[in-house]
Amino acid sequence: MTTSLTRRVSALAAAALVSTLALAACGSGDGDTPAATNSSGVTLITQGKLKACTHLSYKPFEFKDGSKVVGFDVDLMDLVAKKLGVEQEVVDIEFATITSGAAFAAKKCDAGFGATTINDKRKQAINFSDPYFDSTAALITKKDSGVTDLASLKGKKVGVQTDTTGQEFAEKEKAANGFTPVVFDDLPTQLAGVLAGRVDAAINDNGPLLDYVKDNPTTAVVKEFDTGEQYGLMFKKDANGQKLTDLTNEVLKAAVADGTYNTIYKKWFGVDAPK
CATH class of the missing domain: 3.40.190.10 (Periplasmic binding protein-like II)
Structure with missing residues (x-):
């Protein structure tokens, strides 16, 4: 995290x-x-x-x-x-x-x-x-969003969790891909933002996101990024x-x-x- x-x-x-x-x-x-x-x-x-x-x-x-x-x-x-x-x-x-x-x-x-x-x-x-534990960053979105990777986020909002490496990753990638990070205090509110349409997608660690989609079938992890992270x-x-x-x-x-x-x-x- x-x-x-x-x-x-x-x-x-x-x-x-x-x-x-x-x-x-x-x-x-x-x-x-x-x-x-x-x-x-x-x-x-x-x-x-x-x-x-x-x-x-x-x-x-x-x-x-x-x-x-x-x-x-x-x-x-x-x-x-x-x-x-x-x-x-x-x-x-x-x-x-x-x-x-x-x-x-x-x-x-x-x-x-x-x-x-x-x-x-x-x-x-x-x-x-x-x-x-080995981890990496991942991108989650609603299945009907049309988002498939960072490049497809141009002009869109991306949820990030404050003080995380996911936030750091998004800040590094926002200029090249044209998206705007939106900061959330914790994982539940970040993912609720995706479901409610407040943001078009979210970036966090792959572990909790893959767990989340099991119980929320309208969402999908569409991309993982090899960030080489270890807990x-x-x-x-x-x-x-x-x-x-x-x-x-x-x-x-x-x-x-x-x-x-x-x-x-x-x-x-x-x-x-x-x-």
Whole structure:
């Protein structure tokens, strides 16, 4: 969301977010048990919990099923929580506060996920795990729209999700193809914009778009673009965050080796994971 799939804020906005969230954290009074160092040597914000930030909804990676947050990313982070001997607690928060590092600085979460593309800009602010998912950008539209590729978008409106690599891709391509990007706060409103005709098409990661068309047969993914994106789980960029990153990499490697990763992949995508 994609990452993957840029979800970004300006340096000034990011600094403001850090300041605002830090003040909120200091005076939250939420009654959580103070931080404690786990037996793995990782210090968690709240004893007995791995607090993981994401931005809902991004089906099938993270979304609500009733009152419970579920999805591919959620299941992977559950493996990390299990390794730590704690339970995962999902925190729904603006995506840019995670990728900018603001949510970590404000002690809102120990980890972050959200189908997030690994890139050099984000690496300056946060730690990424090893890649766990290959993704690419895709174009979705209504079947009767006449849109087949970027060139057919001339004079049309294209929905993008704020602070995503899909938005970044659209900004790079708009001049050459003559379309106008329209920014939405999240995936559900972006796709609702396509259905309602507010925009002629939308660009986002292929995973959630291919999932969406299964339940919305009037839409179609008409083009995918080889952007070479890979997702990573996110952590604070400090010594403790590095310990948690290293532990997560061990968990991911073991999950691939023993088949757990493939089981989770097949659960959410209906096919075996690519080799």
